[in-house]
Amino acid sequence: MPAIEISPAAHRILQLPASLLQALLLLAAGAAFLWILRRRLQLLRAASPQPRLDRPGRRLLRLLVIGFGQARQPRYRLAGGLHILIFAGFLILSVRSLGLIGEAFAPGFADFGPAYAASKDWVELLVLAACATAACRRLLLRPARYHDRHATESHAREALLILGLISTLMVADAVYDGSGLGLRGETGGWREPLATLAAGLLGGSETTLLRAHLAGFWVHNATLLLFLCLLPLGKHFHVLTALPNVFFSKLEPSGAVKPPSYREADFDSLESVGVGRLEDFGWKHLLDAYTCTDCGRCSDHCPAYAAGTPLSPRMISLKMRAAAYAHYPVFGPVVPPAERPALVGETIGEGELWSCTTCGACEEACPVTIEYIDKVVDMRRRLVDEGRLPATLQKPMAALEKRGNPFGKTARQRGRWAEPDGEEEPLLPALDPGEAADVLFFTDSAVAFDPRLQRTAAAFARLLRAAGVEAGHLGRDEVDSGHEARRFGEEGLFLALREQNRAALAERRFARVVTTDPHAMNALRHDYGLERPVLHHSQLLAELAADGRLSFSPLADRRTYAFHDPCYLGRHNGQYEAPRRLLAAIPGLRTVEMERCRNRSFCCGGGSLYLFNEVECERRMGEIRLEQAVAAGAQVVVTACPFCLINLEDAVKTSGREGEIEILDLAELAARAAGLATPAAASGG
Amino acid sequence: MDIYVCVRRVPDTSEVEIEIDRSGRALEEDDFSWDINEWDAYAVEAAVQLKERLGARVTALTVGDEDDEEVLRRALAMGCDQARLLSDDVFAGADSWVTARILAAAMAEPRPDLVLCGAVSADQGRGQVGGFLAGLLDLPLVALATDLQVEEGSARVRHEVSGGVEHLVDLRLPAVVTVQTGLNEPRYVSIRGIRKVAGVEIPVLGAADLGLDPAELQPRVVTEELFPPPQGGGAEILTGSGEEQVERLVELLHEHGGLV
Amino acid sequence: MREILIVVPGPGDEAAELTAAARSLGEVRVTAAVFGADEEAAADLAGLCERVVVFPAAPGGVFDGEWAAAALTPWIAAEQPFLVLLAHGNDALDLAPLLAARTDRPMLSDCLEIGLRDGRLVGVRPLHGGKVRARVAAVEAAGYLATVRPGAYPAAAAAAAAGQVVEGPAPTGFSPRREFVGAVAAEAGEVDITQAEVLVAVGRGIEEEENLDLIRSLAEALGAEVACTRPIVDKGWLEKSRQVGTSGRTVKPKVYLAIGVSGSFQHLGGLKGSPFLAAINQDPAAPIFAAADVGIVGDLFDLVPLLEEKIRERRG
Known part of the structure; x- marks a missing residue:
């Protein structure tokens, strides 16, 4: 038994009893922390409403899987692994840290038994190792992900400070524990390697051990409280906000964009539209900004960033946070909106906003479920409302308004794709109002009017006919789905187009809708809320093949095929299997997967209005994607989206790979394998 | 400062197969979509920018019927303060001279400090109204402005002259300026923007309101007949594979001295 | 005999074409x-017409619609020519309608043909960017004014006998409300496409700025200069000095290769001297094919690299 009382509770520091000193420290730190937190919450309270308390069960599940389960971390093996270690350490050690605070009031409070002591000692060792590795990465390896091309300041210092503080906590606790072992004349051995090491280093003098014991204790407790106060001042706020942020995350499908307002359902009676200043964001979107840790996973996956456009998703979060901290300072009054730089146009550039293809790769990559698409759309809504639409988009937007398609074609040309030269009757009938069909084919504008894409629609129609599916299309009554109009921020135009399509759909009877355009599918599912099932043609074709209504023969070629997952089919609607099942149904087809496939698929440039969008970039996204396909050894890229087809075919031309690699729509490939290829499509090979 | 900007609704015929109607003097309009004349959109933008920079009252004018009101709504949505629809049965068949007479009458009160018009219209392509207005109002004219800076009582205008050259001129206001495309970037008008001005009252002014005697409104030029342009001549279209076409083209370029 | 006044910048194509247009009306006396x-x-000029009236130049020595209108209005009132003719172009937009209003004459714009019927002026003019034409007639009046599209009439040959040259009066009591400040200086490094024998012109069909490299590369293979249409300049993809057309440069090459150019009259209006005109365009209905000598209907992104390859092959 030790000869002296070793609990820090029994020792005065600067003449103060330990409990009083700890109470003073707690009060000071608590007051400071609450003061800062109040400012942070003040902005959230001033923000727009955002309903994020529904479906608590699903939210808890997300919290468990993505929050506590760290489900999105392993995408980056080393960094993710380190984070899981530090996070687990944090959970385990927070018990210890609270114990040490209590120890100042009640001796023995921090003693949770030998099992905990052993596990926390090992965890501390691992956390220290993780911190050292992380610091090495920051200082020596400097992964490109941490250095954003558009960043004006580096967060490396803050990261190192935090790593230093965490290490200090670990070391202080080890010193405290090690000296405790020494004072009690015990040895930790392999059960407590860190404490044993500290004890060994401190030697045997009782005075030294006691000093070290008290120093370790108070350094730990002071550092812990300092750490707490530093959190809401920088990017490590995520330590506190990440779990709530995951709990409050968006439960709607990522392909559904938020309404312009949660308060007012009637768009026309809104006072203002979109986001023009910080407070216009929903509170959860501002919580996103507090939560961003500048890990760079979003930008690392962003095709627009890879292409060298002005956009880097993480910079949106970082700039939002910088603005939030600057306009709601810890001391002093809130900066009135009129005295701030314009949020949209200055803080966040118009070029950044128009560069986003809404592919969703960033949101899929973010470990703490930060949302980007809704923010971008909301800021675009404001730009459009103020008339700040890029000049190249004005003509297609006006054509959408006047003629119902971005190309300015007349309605009577809309159904012509179904009447190719040389065919006696239409490939698919246009349904008149009142008529019925089992399946309604919604073409959307690009497929209806673009000569190249008309061939994909024709191939699909031939397959439907061969399988004996009773199908029809809306003919001249169809207008553009408005999917991109909505995502470009022109909500009013979207609503007008939706009204026309809803009327045309209501006049006809059908069991299911099918489309070859994932954007149209996404619109009909999530923007229209159509009650009947909306299928993508890959799903219907896979179903027909499985039912034996379509049968495929081996293709003559010996080429290697790779499937490119369209963003709005895969990431936004979770459909990865149907297209692969269809490929598998073609006997002998040799396939490979690209490294970035399925939910990591790389967007090839965006659809519809993006074809008119001129964003400054270093490289085309489609060219980058094509290189990825070539690297995977593909000679044919099969896709299932009209715009992927256009973007990738353009990339084949601009990168001089004609004859080397072919781009096909699933329907065209299936038509070939079913022996239904049109001469034009066949000559493509 | 009072700025008048004259706008016109024109059909977009870019994707339409032109058909002449039974009268032989007009086109089948079924497939037309209508919008503000492109040049006029630049004129409206210029007026609104002057208003935003210097403070001005901008009045948009058009001569037409109720269908033409939509371009005035667009002008209001872009930021014009008020609009006047100049409409009367006796205006039917107005040529650009009569149109200019009507517009000039609508500028009687208040007198303009600046009149902006598109340099030409996409459909008629006459480029007359601005010049006629300058003559009728006895104001100086600059055509085809590509830049416009206004200061108290004067304007510095860059404009296109023949030979692909541009001149800078100083204008004493009041004056008439016709606007070339590229002068600015006309702002986008969202559907919401149009709806926001749906309730703004647009006064309709007829001949009597404008103090015009119908007898003075006889057109000076009448369209007697429309006809398709002659098909004759035209290019020899090369046939064959891409390779063959290109080889033939190289041959022809060579023959005509194109390989220097 | 009818008196016709042509307003011209000096001797040249414009004066010769306007003289031809005037003489197409029958027995006329032409004053320039x-x-x-x-x-x-x-x-x-006197070699072309019966009379030349030399008015003093506007202050600044450049064309000035305000000055010209002030000088011509009293002269027209006094001499009462049956018809005043100008070439349809930028300067005409600055002067002709103003002059028509001041002299109270019916005006026909941008005529492809002019004629007389029952002593009244009639004409043919394009509408909707040339997709349709209109036969128009002026109402009866003491005199008329018209602008004629450049190139609509072949230039008249100089007559043997020279006309008389007289001086026109300066406008009286003219107080300038419009003052010439200066010409906008040409940008540094401007090319002079007007001197090029072979031009490769590019239009909207090129779609993206970076695709211009295809055209530059082709022009290099041909030994040609790159020219363009107005939209390309409006987008800021090429310098204004490369724009061919009524609002750009007038060029007289031997060979003109138009790629992705629709062929609006504003563009073709800048093309003089009947070059060999070849066109590549996706749209078989593009007006450029009506004006071209030879054309290929197809995708320029396929055809241009192939064309460059063949040209380089031919040159070894």
């Missing part, structure tokens, strides 16, 4: 009005 012409220029 010109501002600030020297003796030689006046003499050249």
Whole structure:
């Protein structure tokens, strides 16, 4: 038994009893922390409403899987692994840290038994190792992900400070524990390697051990409280906000964009539209900004960033946070909106906003479920409302308004794709109002009017006919789905187009809708809320093949095929299997997967209005994607989206790979394998 | 400062197969979509920018019927303060001279400090109204402005002259300026923007309101007949594979001295 | 005999074409009005028409619609020519309608043909960017004014006998409300496409700025200069000095290769001297094919690299 009382509770520091000193420290730190937190919450309270308390069960599940389960971390093996270690350490050690605070009031409070002591000692060792590795990465390896091309300041210092503080906590606790072992004349051995090491280093003098014991204790407790106060001042706020942020995350499908307002359902009676200043964001979107840790996973996956456009998703979060901290300072009054730089146009550039293809790769990559698409759309809504639409988009937007398609074609040309030269009757009938069909084919504008894409629609129609599916299309009554109009921020135009399509759909009877355009599918599912099932043609074709209504023969070629997952089919609607099942149904087809496939698929440039969008970039996204396909050894890229087809075919031309690699729509490939290829499509090979 | 900007609704015929109607003097309009004349959109933008920079009252004018009101709504949505629809049965068949007479009458009160018009219209392509207005109002004219800076009582205008050259001129206001495309970037008008001005009252002014005697409104030029342009001549279209076409083209370029 | 006044910048194509247009109306007496012409220029003009009136040049020595209208209005009131003719172009937009209003005459714009019927002026003019034409007639009046599209009439040959040259009066009581400040200086490094023998012109069909490299590369293979249409300049993809058309440069190459150019009259209006005109365009209905000597209907992104390859092959 030790000869002296070793609990820090029994020792005065600067003449103060330990409990009083700890109470003073707690009060000071608590007051400071609450003061800062109040400012942070003040902005959230001033923000727009955002309903994020529904479906608590699903939210808890997300919290468990993505929050506590760290489900999105392993995408980056080393960094993710380190984070899981530090996070687990944090959970385990927070018990210890609270114990040490209590120890100042009640001796023995921090003693949770030998099992905990052993596990926390090992965890501390691992956390220290993780911190050292992380610091090495920051200082020596400097992964490109941490250095954003558009960043004006580096967060490396803050990261190192935090790593230093965490290490200090670990070391202080080890010193405290090690000296405790020494004072009690015990040895930790392999059960407590860190404490044993500290004890060994401190030697045997009782005075030294006691000093070290008290120093370790108070350094730990002071550092812990300092750490707490530093959190809401920088990017490590995520330590506190990440779990709530995951709990409050968006439960709607990522392909559904938020309404312009949660308060007012009637768009026309809104006072203002979109986001023009910080407070216009929903509170959860501002919580996103507090939560961003500048890990760079979003930008690392962003095709627009890879292409060298002005956009880097993480910079949106970082700039939002910088603005939030600057306009709601810890001391002093809130900066009135009129005295701030314009949020949209200055803080966040118009070029950044128009560069986003809404592919969703960033949101899929973010470990703490930060949302980007809704923010971008909301800021675009404001730009459009103020008339700040890029000049190249004005003509297609006006054509959408006047003629119902971005190309300015007349309605009577809309159904012509179904009447190719040389065919006696239409490939698919246009349904008149009142008529019925089992399946309604919604073409959307690009497929209806673009000569190249008309061939994909024709191939699909031939397959439907061969399988004996009773199908029809809306003919001249169809207008553009408005999917991109909505995502470009022109909500009013979207609503007008939706009204026309809803009327045309209501006049006809059908069991299911099918489309070859994932954007149209996404619109009909999530923007229209159509009650009947909306299928993508890959799903219907896979179903027909499985039912034996379509049968495929081996293709003559010996080429290697790779499937490119369209963003709005895969990431936004979770459909990865149907297209692969269809490929598998073609006997002998040799396939490979690209490294970035399925939910990591790389967007090839965006659809519809993006074809008119001129964003400054270093490289085309489609060219980058094509290189990825070539690297995977593909000679044919099969896709299932009209715009992927256009973007990738353009990339084949601009990168001089004609004859080397072919781009096909699933329907065209299936038509070939079913022996239904049109001469034009066949000559493509 | 009072700025008048004259706008016109024109059909977009870019994707339409032109058909002449039974009268032989007009086109089948079924497939037309209508919008503000492109040049006029630049004129409206210029007026609104002057208003935003210097403070001005901008009045948009058009001569037409109720269908033409939509371009005035667009002008209001872009930021014009008020609009006047100049409409009367006796205006039917107005040529650009009569149109200019009507517009000039609508500028009687208040007198303009600046009149902006598109340099030409996409459909008629006459480029007359601005010049006629300058003559009728006895104001100086600059055509085809590509830049416009206004200061108290004067304007510095860059404009296109023949030979692909541009001149800078100083204008004493009041004056008439016709606007070339590229002068600015006309702002986008969202559907919401149009709806926001749906309730703004647009006064309709007829001949009597404008103090015009119908007898003075006889057109000076009448369209007697429309006809398709002659098909004759035209290019020899090369046939064959891409390779063959290109080889033939190289041959022809060579023959005509194109390989220097 | 009818008196016809042509308003011209000096001797040249414009004057010769307007003279031809005037003489197409039958027995006429043509007077050319010109501002600030020297003796030689006046003499050249006098070779075309019966009379030349040399008005003093506007202050600044450049064309000025306000000055010209002030000088011509009293002269027209006094001489009462049956018809005043100008070439349809930028300067005409600055002067012709103003002059028509001041002299109270019916005006026909941008005529492809002019004629007389029952003593009244009639004409044919394009509508909707040339997709349709209109036969128009002026109502009966003491005199008329018209602008004629450049190239609509072949240039008239100089007559043997020279007309007389007289001086026109300066406008009286003219107080300038419009003052010439200066010409906008050409940008540094501007190319002079007007001197090129072979031009490769690019239009909207090129779609993206970076695709211009295809055209530059082709032009290099041909030994040609790159020219373009107005939209390309409006987008800021090429310098204004490369724009061919009524609002750009007038060029007289031997060979003109138009790629992705629809062929609006504003563009073709800048093309003089009947070059060999070849066109590549996706749209078989593009007006460029009506004006071209030879055309290929197809995708320029396929055809241009192939064309460059063949040209380089041919040159070894």
